Amino acid sequence: MITLHGFASSNYYNLIKHVLLHKALPFNEHLIYNNDEPFLAINPMGKVPAITTTDGLNIAESSVICDYLEETYPSKALYSEDSTERAFVRQIMKISELYFELPSRRLIPYVFSGSPTPEQIKNEVRQLLERGVNAFCELTHFSPWIAGEQFTMADIYVYYVNSVVNAFAPKELNWDILAEIPGMKEWQAKMSQSTIAQQIEADRQANMPEFMQKVTAQIQAAQSK
Missing domain, CATH: 1.20.1050.10 (Glutathione S-transferase Yfyf (Class Pi); Chain A, domain 2)
Known part of the structure; x- marks a missing residue:
């Protein structure tokens, strides 16, 4: 099963999540922040999102992930054949x-x-x-x-x-x-107004308090240096 790495306050995380839900693909969500050390083992660039494919390959960069999902799972196509x-x-x-x-x-x-x-x-x-x-x-x-x-x-x-x-x-x-x-x-x-967008927005709102805690801690740490 595909694993989606990142956090729901990220717009690019939500973009990939929308593609997965649109294509009705089973996937797990791994809540992790880009400044967390374990995430760098998944994506050395430290950018959210990343996915781990069913065969264990880690893929980063949103446009690359979009193309991978389209080419690997062509049902409910999001690109034209032309x-x-x-x-x-x-x-x-x-x-x-x-x-x-x-x-x-x-x-x-x-x-x-x-x-x-x-x-x-x-x-x-x-x-x-x-x-x-x-x-x-x-x-x-x-x-x-x-x-x-x-x-x-x-x-x-x-x-x-x-x-x-x-x-x-x-x-x-x-x-x-x-x-x-x-x-x-x-x-x-x-x-x-789509069901998928509304589900993703609800998840984003639920993640916001934790995300803002992370952001506040980073700002405070930077200001204390």
């Missing part, structure tokens, strides 16, 4: 990661520590997010799904990327980013 359509879906996924999630993540340390975000950081984040917005306006369809008529891996990927964007960027930048992309907010609301 290579051009697959590339289009992967392009949306990569843009969301590089120009939405990663820039927004730069704001997290300031939000968690309660310190003001430097204007230079805000400007750099905004510039990258603007590129992402422009790309999404060109690429996304929401008819009804993000890449067109079929529900794809991009729907799951972008939904959990947006959870980081929504949590940090609007407040720090005073900018409702998703509203800039026609159809994005309506699609986001529809995604949140």
Whole structure:
């Protein structure tokens, strides 16, 4: 059986969990944090999530895990059989990661520590997010799904990327980013209503107190040095 390593407050952990649940694959959840020493034996990069396959192979990096799960368990396909359509879906996924999630993540340390975000950081984040917005306006369809008529891996990927964007960027930048992309907010609301998304959100909320304890302890340890 597949084991999913990580914690429910992580958006990328939840992304992989959504894929596993969508494909109705049996799996175990191993609650572990990326700064825990045992996790480094699973993923030396220390990034959540990681999976251990049924034959004992450890795999990290969310996009790699997504492709592994799709290729190994092709039922309830999340990619088209057409290579051009697959590339289009992967392009949306990569843009969301590089120009939405990663820039927004730069704001997290300031939000968690309660310190003001430097204007230079805000400007750099905004510039990258603007590129992402422009790309999404060109690429996304929401008819009804993000890449067109079929529900794809991009729907799951972008939904959990947006959870980081929504949590940090609007407040720090005073900018409702998703509203800039026609159809994005309506699609986001529809995604949140699925049974799988609601189950994952309940698990995320349950994990938040422990996760925040970990974050607070790390901040205090850093400040005491």
